[in-house]
Amino acid sequence: MAADQGAHHDQDHGHAHDHASAADDVVPGYFEIMETAVRELLVEKHLIGPGEIRRQIEVLDSRTPALGAKVVARAWVDAGFRARLLANGRAACEELGISFYDDTGLMVLENTDKVHNLIVCTLCSCYPRPVLGLPPDWYKLKPYRARAVVEPRAVLAEFGTIIPDDVEIRVSDSTAQVRYLVLPERPAGTETFGEEQLAALVTRDAMIGVVPVIVPGSSP
Amino acid sequence: MISKEELMRRLPTDFGGLPAGRIERVEHELEPWEKRCHALADVLDFHKIINTEEKRRGVEALGSELIGSSELLRALDRRFCQYSVRKIDPHPGPACPQDGRGRRTPSAKSGGREIARCG
Amino acid sequence: MTTATPAPTPFAPIVEAEGEAPAFAPGERVRISMRFPVGHYRVPHYIRGKSAVIETIIAPPAVNNEEEGFGRNAGSKRHYYRIAIPLSEIWAGYAGSPKDGLRIEVYETWLERI
Numbered sequence: 001m002a003a004d005q006g007a008h009h010d011q012d013h014g015h016a017h018d019h020a021s022a023a024d025d026v027v028p029g030y031f032e033i034m035e036t037a038v039r040e041l042l043v044e045k046h047l048i049g050p051g052e053i054r055r056q057i058e059v060l061d062s063r064t065p066a067l068g069a070k071v072v073a074r075a076w077v078d079a080g081f082r083a084r085l086l087a088n089g090r091a092a093c094e095e096l097g098i099s100f101y102d103d104t105g106l107m108v109l110e111n112t113d114k115v116h117n118l119i120v121c122t123l124c125s126c127y128p129r130p131v132l133g134l135p136p137d138w139y140k141l142k143p144y145r146a147r148a149v150v151e152p153r154a155v156l157a158e159f160g161t162i163i164p165d166d167v168e169i170r171v172s173d174s175t176a177q178v179r180y181l182v183l184p185e186r187p188a189g190t191e192t193f194g195e196e197q198l199a200a201l202v203t204r205d206a207m208i209g210v211v212p213v214i215v216p217g218s219s220p
Numbered sequence: 221m222i223s224k225e226e227l228m229r230r231l232p233t234d235f236g237g238l239p240a241g242r243i244e245r246v247e248h249e250l251e252p253w254e255k256r257c258h259a260l261a262d263v264l265d266f267h268k269i270i271n272t273e274e275k276r277r278g279v280e281a282l283g284s285e286l287i288g289s290s291e292l293l294r295a296l297d298r299r300f301c302q303y304s305v306r307k308i309d310p311h312p313g314p315a316c317p318q319d320g321r322g323r324r325t326p327s328a329k330s331g332g333r334e335i336a337r338c339g
Numbered sequence: 340m341t342t343a344t345p346a347p348t349p350f351a352p353i354v355e356a357e358g359e360a361p362a363f364a365p366g367e368r369v370r371i372s373m374r375f376p377v378g379h380y381r382v383p384h385y386i387r388g389k390s391a392v393i394e395t396i397i398a399p400p401a402v403n404n405e406e407e408g409f410g411r412n413a414g415s416k417r418h419y420y421r422i423a424i425p426l427s428e429i430w431a432g433y434a435g436s437p438k439d440g441l442r443i444e445v446y447e448t449w450l451e452r453i
Contacts, residue, residue, distance in 0.1 A: 138247065146235040174444070175381045
């Protein structure tokens with residue numbers, strides 16, 4: 001079965017659906033074929049259903065930083081929600097209809113004028129996927145993972161973020177079932193902004209903790 | 221004082237505190253087959269065929285020369301295949317196709333894309 | 340005439356399963372064991388042997404994730420703890436603020452009371 005699929009790919013290299021990318025070479029790579037082989041074998045053995053991968057891709061596609069931004073904006077405008085979010089991040093996200101498809105918990109880390117939070121996974125690439133989507137490459141690569149727990153201030157400076165010395169930096173290293181999301185400080189000058197406007201300001205990198213939330217065009 | 225032997229037990233993925241250079245703010249749009257790999261790992265997890273820790277252990281077992289190289293995702297995919305096949309069928313035949321059909325191996329285009337798959 | 344309602348009989352004291360009650364409480368000082376197991380682990384090298392303070396107990400108790408890595412998803416459940424360690428405690432000559440700290444989750448079997 002898998003071999004047939006491979007032969008099919010040989011001849012049908014013009015089709016986009018199973019190939020790396022249009023810009024890539026015509027023949028699918030070895031590992032792409034491997035993924036196909038495993039998937040087909042599992043379906044054939046009735047260990048997974050035929051549509052499950054496709055469905056999970058849709059789940060993953062629906063998880064983007066826009067979800068996290070919505071959570072942050074709600075916490076900025078609703079003090080009760082904020083308190084519930086800080087007490088149990090996962091339950092509060094579920095209130096907003098953001099389901100968690102895995103067994104992870106979520107702890108939301110509040111930035112204040114006294115504490116700045118930063119998240120990392122030094123051992124692998126743990127990340128709050130249900131609420132932010134998949135992590136960027138730099139988060140998974142060695143320099144960030146090696147240095148965030150050693151010299152967070154230098155790491156932040158590489159992102160253009162300078163934290164004053166009287167502000168405590170807390171680096172959270174995910175090693176178990178809990179994932180983290182940073183609740184950035186609400187920037188000044190947004191007092192009249194509605195929730196959607198506020199959410200539009202919140203970037204993925206702010207929820208990792210490497211940059212603050214800023215109002216574009218305002219002075220730093 | 222940590223002995224040399226103890227130092228050798230350090231996993232190749234245990235990066236905290238190791239010397240490292242500048243953070244290159246690289247990102248890339250996931251290719252469809254990469255998305256399928258992530259989705260496959262999640263689905264395997266849902267079915268308890270392979271759990272998060274086994275995925276992590278899979279990455280660790282790949283060896284330090286692979287970690288951080290463009291070969292990681294590819295080797296990882298092969299490892300998933302091995303683990304899944306072993307659980308489905310403890311005495312597998314040639315279930316995973318061997319490369320030998322003249323396929324071009326994935327190019328250096330994806331160099332630096334380390335995917336430490338876990339959660 | 341009133342009849343006193345008898346007080347409900349209290350339950351006999353329950354016996355908790357092994358590991359069901361957390362061994363440590365927030366605020367307690369602990370030390371991460373100086374152990375170097377071969378193979379899969381979830382306690383990074385850089386914190387081995389360091390002193391820490393328990394910040395939060397993670398509930399509910401869970402399976403040891405180091406065992407889970409070998410497909411052993413069962414067994415007595417214990418707690419994970421979110422612990423706090425000053426970065427100056429981890430790195431000699433830490434150049435940032437003395438207030439800067441690490442937070443990390445560690446399984447109960449890796450912690451010792453000090």
